[in-house]
Amino acid sequence: MANFKAQYYPGSTAISKNRRRYIDPNYKLEKLRTISDEDLVSVMGHRVPGEAYKSTHPPLDELGEPACPIREMVEPTPGAKAGDRIRYIQFTDSVYFAPVTPYMRAWMGHTRYRSADIGVLSGRVPLEMRERDLEKVAKELVETEVFDPARVGIRGATVHGHALRLDENGMMFDALRRFRFDKKSGEVVYDKDQVGVPLDKPVSVGKPIPEDELRKRTSEFRVDGVPFRDDKELIGFIQRIHMLRTMAGFDPNGVKGI
Amino acid sequence: MAKYADKIDLYNDRGQLFESKVPIEALSPLNNPAIQKIIAFVKQCVTVNLEGIEKGLASGEVGGKMCYLRGRSLKLDLVKNAGAIADSLTANLRVKPKDDTAVKVLKGGKHLLVTVPSSRFNAGVEYTTGVTATAAALCSTIINDFKVGMWDADLVHAAVWGRYPQTMEMMGGNVSSLLSVPQQNEGMGYALRNVPCAHIALITKKNAMNAAALSSILEQAAMWEMGDAIGNFERFHLLGLAYQGLNGDNLVFDMVKESAKSGALGDVVQSCVKMALEDKVIKPLNKSASGFVTYTTDDMNKWNAYAAAGLLASVMVTCGSARAMQHTPSCFIYFNDLIERETGLPGVDFGRAAGTGVEMAFFSHSIYGGGNPCVFHGNHIVTRHSKGFTIPCVAAGVALDAGTTIYTPEKVSGVVGEVLSEVPELREPLKFVNEAAVNVKGEF
Numbered sequence: 001m002a003n004f005k006a007q008y009y010p011g012s013t014a015i016s017k018n019r020r021r022y023i024d025p026n027y028k029l030e031k032l033r034t035i036s037d038e039d040l041v042s043v044m045g046h047r048v049p050g051e052a053y054k055s056t057h058p059p060l061d062e063l064g065e066p067a068c069p070i071r072e073m074v075e076p077t078p079g080a081k082a083g084d085r086i087r088y089i090q091f092t093d094s095v096y097f098a099p100v101t102p103y104m105r106a107w108m109g110h111t112r113y114r115s116a117d118i119g120v121l122s123g124r125v126p127l128e129m130r131e132r133d134l135e136k137v138a139k140e141l142v143e144t145e146v147f148d149p150a151r152v153g154i155r156g157a158t159v160h161g162h163a164l165r166l167d168e169n170g171m172m173f174d175a176l177r178r179f180r181f182d183k184k185s186g187e188v189v190y191d192k193d194q195v196g197v198p199l200d201k202p203v204s205v206g207k208p209i210p211e212d213e214l215r216k217r218t219s220e221f222r223v224d225g226v227p228f229r230d231d232k233e234l235i236g237f238i239q240r241i242h243m244l245r246t247m248a249g250f251d252p253n254g255v256k257g258i
Numbered sequence: 259m260a261k262y263a264d265k266i267d268l269y270n271d272r273g274q275l276f277e278s279k280v281p282i283e284a285l286s287p288l289n290n291p292a293i294q295k296i297i298a299f300v301k302q303c304v305t306v307n308l309e310g311i312e313k314g315l316a317s318g319e320v321g322g323k324m325c326y327l328r329g330r331s332l333k334l335d336l337v338k339n340a341g342a343i344a345d346s347l348t349a350n351l352r353v354k355p356k357d358d359t360a361v362k363v364l365k366g367g368k369h370l371l372v373t374v375p376s377s378r379f380n381a382g383v384e385y386t387t388g389v390t391a392t393a394a395a396l397c398s399t400i401i402n403d404f405k406v407g408m409w410d411a412d413l414v415h416a417a418v419w420g421r422y423p424q425t426m427e428m429m430g431g432n433v434s435s436l437l438s439v440p441q442q443n444e445g446m447g448y449a450l451r452n453v454p455c456a457h458i459a460l461i462t463k464k465n466a467m468n469a470a471a472l473s474s475i476l477e478q479a480a481m482w483e484m485g486d487a488i489g490n491f492e493r494f495h496l497l498g499l500a501y502q503g504l505n506g507d508n509l510v511f512d513m514v515k516e517s518a519k520s521g522a523l524g525d526v527v528q529s530c531v532k533m534a535l536e537d538k539v540i541k542p543l544n545k546s547a548s549g550f551v552t553y554t555t556d557d558m559n560k561w562n563a564y565a566a567a568g569l570l571a572s573v574m575v576t577c578g579s580a581r582a583m584q585h586t587p588s589c590f591i592y593f594n595d596l597i598e599r600e601t602g603l604p605g606v607d608f609g610r611a612a613g614t615g616v617e618m619a620f621f622s623h624s625i626y627g628g629g630n631p632c633v634f635h636g637n638h639i640v641t642r643h644s645k646g647f648t649i650p651c652v653a654a655g656v657a658l659d660a661g662t663t664i665y666t667p668e669k670v671s672g673v674v675g676e677v678l679s680e681v682p683e684l685r686e687p688l689k690f691v692n693e694a695a696v697n698v699k700g701e702f
Contacts, residue, residue: 003535004528004531004532005536005598006528006531006600007333007549007551008596008599008600009550009599010546010548010550010552010599010602011548011550012546012547012548017548023524023596025522025524039701046376046496050672056661056662056664057660057661060581060660063417063660063661065660066464066465066657067463067465068464068465068466068657068658069271069272069273069465069466069467069511070465070466070467070514070578070658071466071512071578071581071658073515073518074514074574074575074578074579074581074658075518075519075520075579076516076578076580076581076660077579078662079580080579080580080581080582083502083660083661086580086582086584086662096310103595105598106588106595107590107591107592107595107596110522110523110524110576110588110592110593110594110596111522111523111525112524113522113525114522114575114576115522115576115579115580115582115585116522116523116576116585116588117576117580117582117584117585117588118411118588118592119587119588119619119623120591126623128584129580130580130582133580143418180384203653210420213480231552233546233547233548236546237550237552237599237602240552240602241598241602241604243598244603244608245604245608245609248558248562248604248608249608249609249610250606251490252490252491252494252558252559252562253490253493253558253559255558256555256556256557256558257543257553257554257555257556258543258554
């Protein structure tokens with residue numbers, strides 16, 4: 001076995017270190033809050049809490065699979081085995097020191113979670129999986145340090161807000177007013193599910209992470225925080241990839257030992 | 259004399275060694291008789307939906323769905339007489355006695371699998387000979403054998419050829435081939451790339467290894483035809499075909515195996531980098547202040563082939579564990595992002611595979627709609643940019659789906675995939691290409 005140690009991400013700044021930490025599946029994300037299964041299922045809005053999982057095809061045992069060495073070798077997830085529907089949770093991450101950037105959600109999602117389908121857009125990041133698999137993953141994503149109740153939104157539709165100023169309570173803008181800051185409890189409360197349908201009972205997702213703590217945990221580069229240009233190593237990496245892509249695209253035989 | 263020194267070990271779709279140290283050129287579309295046969299079959303094999311023709315004639319619905327010619331109807335027992343039709347069709351298509359003409363009756367006469375003789379192709383320059391000869395011969399057969407008069411012959415034509423020549427292609431016709439009409443190709447040499455992944459998955463009976471192999475053969479053979487795989491880039495494509503498509507050195511299989519039980523896409527990235535290091539394809543270049551080791555290579559083509567094999571393995575693990583096809587574009591982007599961030603070396607196809615993933619993700623997930631992975635191919639406007647390295651992964655992803663889509667491969671492919679799965683070389687390409695490579699390896 002060659003001397004290989006996974007390194008996940010280059011860069012010398014605190015931001016890069018945070019990125020490395022989050023992408024590394026061996027690092028256990030710190031749990032900051034507890035959300036009950038029932039509450040999470042309500043906010044996601046795909047099924048009523050307690051309701052059986054609906055299926056999109058019969059369980060694999062009943063279906064009978066084609067003769068394929070890959071199917072025989074690759075273990076299906078519990079959701080796939082049961083034929084669950086594929087459902088999503090979608091996050092909006094504020095540009096104001098949210099714990100993770102949209103791209104980070106994809107990078108860490110693909111190192112940490114099996115069978116994840118993640119897409120990245122500027123204002124939203126959908127994560128799609130078989131329903132029961134998704135619920136497990138969503139719980140970790142909402143209960144741990146990669147979620148901040150004020151600057152991360154669980155938003156299935158009308159996601160607008162990631163690049164807007166925060167309000168007087170430090171909350172990200174939400175056109176559908178799914179969540180609000182409850183001054184009495186100091187917690188953020190969801191009154192609507194991720195697509196804006198009113199919930200039967202409000203769901204608290206806990207207190208916002210304090211600003212100084214957020215700045216420590218964030219994986220976002222910002223000119224008023226840790227600027228990207230401060231990370232010479234990361235800039236060098238980006239430039240190197242750009243150069244190698246271009247040079248190899250011209251003549252792969254000409255790129256040696258660079 | 260071999261042009262390239264590379265030798266690889268051939269494995270079957272179950273990861274068993276077939277032959278060691280085979281010169282890589284034995285797998286080139288220019289040299290491998292099985293690949294050439296597959297390409298010939300793609301041109302020669304044509305499917306006929308006899309049941310479709312019978313229903314179209316009876317109802318007057320010809321030339322596309324909901325396109326009825328009111329008052330026109332012809333009740334002919336085509337399915338029941340499929341055997342006789344096959345004999346007449348054979349006689350019409352045959353050029354010389356005992357040539358390679360063949361008509362096979364399938365599904366109790368509902369479908370025909372026609373092999374148009376190669377001599378007909380030799381007498382022309384277009385691959386469309388397959389469908390034109392079959393459609394015309396079939397019209398002739400039906401009109402003669404069922405004694406159709408001149409006032410009804412036009413209906414037979416419309417049921418067989420569809421709305422052509424009012425349309426560019428045989429819209430609503432019942433004669434089809436894997437290949438689209440040349441006008442639908444995005445550029446020169448794109449013909450073999452214009453095959454939707456739904457067809458590939460069904461032809462190979464949803465065996466993901468064979469689906470990837472068939473797709474890779476068609477995609478990479480197209481690279482020679484497009485003018486991509488020549489000069490500086492010939493070895494690039496040869497290695498890509500060998501390692502990604504044909505499971506050379508068992509790389510794909512081994513990588514999938516390592517993450518088969520509980521691994522995620524990121525684990526496949528690690529396996530891929532580890533194997534590249536072990537096989538001395540890459541080596542450390544320097545260590546930065548943070549401790550990050552940048553890797554380098556003296557063989558960028560081989561690194562690309564390893565990464566391409568890893569990309570396919572990542573799709574097999576991700577789509578395989580979800581038993582769902584929709585994950586393919588996400589794998590394209592993030593396998594490449596992660597392997598670049600792990601090594602400091604460019605991803606598959608030097609960035610083009612990741613770029614293809616971005617477009618395909620949008621067109622297969624977004625509010626735009628587009629379609630599920632079944633409908634994508636190497637000629638598709640959003641997936642043609644990677645030169646042969648992404649579509650084999652899409653085909654594998656489609657093959658691994660357990661039924662999560664509204665438009666299933668069966669719906670998208672129609673009769674084509676099912677009928678062409680009767681051709682052993684198309685259904686199990688790995689086996690035939692391996693055997694042929696062993697037969698010709700002495701030439702290099």
